[in-house]
Amino acid sequence: MFKINENYQKLPGSYLFSTIAKKVAAFTQANPDKDIIRLGIGDVTQPLAPAVIEAMHKAVDEMGSAETFHGYAPDLGYEFLRNAIVEHDYTSRGCDIAPDEIFVSDGAKSDSANIQEIFGADNKIAVCDPVYPVYVDSNVMSGRTGVYNAETETWSDVIYMPCTMENGFVPEFPKETPDMIYLCLPNNPTGTTITKAKLQEWVDYANRVGAVIIYDGAYEAYISEEDVAHSIYECEGAKTCAIELKSFSKNAGFTGVRLGYTVVPKELKCQDVSLHGMWARRHGTKFNGAPYIVQRAGEATYSKEGRAQLQEQVAYYMKNAAVIKTGLKDAGYTVFGGVNAPYIWLKTPDNMTSWEFFDYLLERANVVGTPGSGFGPSGEGYFRLTAFGSSENTLAAIERVKKL
Ligand code: MLT
Numbered sequence: 001m002f003k004i005n006e007n008y009q010k011l012p013g014s015y016l017f018s019t020i021a022k023k024v025a026a027f028t029q030a031n032p033d034k035d036i037i038r039l040g041i042g043d044v045t046q047p048l049a050p051a052v053i054e055a056m057h058k059a060v061d062e063m064g065s066a067e068t069f070h071g072y073a074p075d076l077g078y079e080f081l082r083n084a085i086v087e088h089d090y091t092s093r094g095c096d097i098a099p100d101e102i103f104v105s106d107g108a109k110s111d112s113a114n115i116q117e118i119f120g121a122d123n124k125i126a127v128c129d130p131v132y133p134v135y136v137d138s139n140v141m142s143g144r145t146g147v148y149n150a151e152t153e154t155w156s157d158v159i160y161m162p163c164t165m166e167n168g169f170v171p172e173f174p175k176e177t178p179d180m181i182y183l184c185l186p187n188n189p190t191g192t193t194i195t196k197a198k199l200q201e202w203v204d205y206a207n208r209v210g211a212v213i214i215y216d217g218a219y220e221a222y223i224s225e226e227d228v229a230h231s232i233y234e235c236e237g238a239k240t241c242a243i244e245l246k247s248f249s250k251n252a253g254f255t256g257v258r259l260g261y262t263v264v265p266k267e268l269k270c271q272d273v274s275l276h277g278m279w280a281r282r283h284g285t286k287f288n289g290a291p292y293i294v295q296r297a298g299e300a301t302y303s304k305e306g307r308a309q310l311q312e313q314v315a316y317y318m319k320n321a322a323v324i325k326t327g328l329k330d331a332g333y334t335v336f337g338g339v340n341a342p343y344i345w346l347k348t349p350d351n352m353t354s355w356e357f358f359d360y361l362l363e364r365a366n367v368v369g370t371p372g373s374g375f376g377p378s379g380e381g382y383f384r385l386t387a388f389g390s391s392e393n394t395l396a397a398i399e400r401v402k403k404l
Contacts, residue, residue, distance in 0.1 A: 007143045016133050016374040017041045024368050037397040039385045040368040044253040046316060049309035055300030059293040073289030077104020081295045084302040085261060095233035097263055103283050106290050107260040108218045108247035113138035115214055118278040119180060126159035126178035128171045130189050130375030135182040153377045162378040163190060170194050177209045184216035186223060189375045189384045190345040191337015196229040206241040213242040221251030221314050223340045239265035252301045252310055259290050259298045317342045320394040321387035327398035342387040357383050365400035
């Protein structure tokens with residue numbers, strides 16, 4: 001008889017956003033007349049920028065002619081895209097990253113889940129708590145997390161770095177030394193971030209203890225403050241300890257288009273083994289490249305027009321963030337985030353649990369958010385709202401919440 005990967009059996013419940021979708025579907029079925037406003041999953045609502053659409057149309061036409069047709073994409077991604085990434089995301093910020101250190105992919109979610117594959121099973125991971133669930137779940141699937149304690153909702157072999165109101169949602173160096181450290185900055189779900197100086201401390205720490213940092217920079221486009229790094233490679237020494245994951249989902253609205261990239265610097269080594277070579281091997285074997293049309297769309301996000309149009313989109317969502325933040329504050333809520341990230345993190349009122357507040361908001365205001373406890377035990381008593389809705393829906397949702 002065949003055997004299954006028993007690690008999957010250890011996963012508690014379903015994926016957070018699937019659970020929420022099921023709950024909302026059940027509510028909608030029972031209350032078909034209710035107008036639900038979804039500020040739960042961080043999915044964008046604005047259409048793709050004109051420069052992106054134009055590039056996609058052109059690429060579609062190219063695919064329709066034998067002379068300009070494209071089959072399998074190169075392993076690492078097309079050079080036109082990798083060059084644009086390097087120029088605009090790294091060189092312009094003083095980071096020395098080469099095009100062949102960029103691995104183009106179908107998004108940061110899959111990369112953040114897959115990257116753990118190139119590390120040994122006995123590595124100890126450290127995560128912020130609360131945390132984007134994919135980091136932990138993917139390590140559970142590969143048997144790296146030990147035993148689950150349903151009471152504390154923690155894994156025996158995971159190092160949790162609590163990020164709470166008390167420490168300003170800034171993780172502290174863990175007491176136990178980790179091998180792999182996941183950092184998402186600006187942070188999902190708390191919407192907060194750390195200064196470049198603080199990030200430098202993490203880089204120095206990782207280099208000192210021999211840990212690797214998996215740095216998720218999916219929300220980088222939302223940084224508005226001066227002293228915040230746009231890439232971990234702005235920090236000295238990051239190339240010997242950090243892998244950076246980037247996404248086109250949040251800055252360019254590619255949630256349904258799918259495009260991202262991972263940077264693995266050649267200097268990043270475990271003794272004399274290059275992680276770059278390992279990820280190249282994995283990428284080449286298991287991935288056949290993001291579609292040509294999508295990579296051309298990605299390239300267009302770096303054109304002059306594309307950049308200006310994306311800036312407008314980011315500003316649009318950040319206006320929503322301000323509306324949510326101010327509205328909730330006026331209504332007496334304690335709120336965080338929304339300055340360098342499109343997420344608002346709020347304290348639930350009247351000591352409600354995160355899921356109690358989820359139900360309360362859904363039933364009484366017909367607004368969907370994300371329960372903080374779904375991101376980890378320290379998220380209990382908090383709740384996340386996304387700024388990615390339309391401005392009309394965002395305003396309407398906040399008016400409803402204010403009336404509760
Ligand atoms: C979120 O809502 O946390 C994100 O949209 C999920 C994701 O990007 O996969």
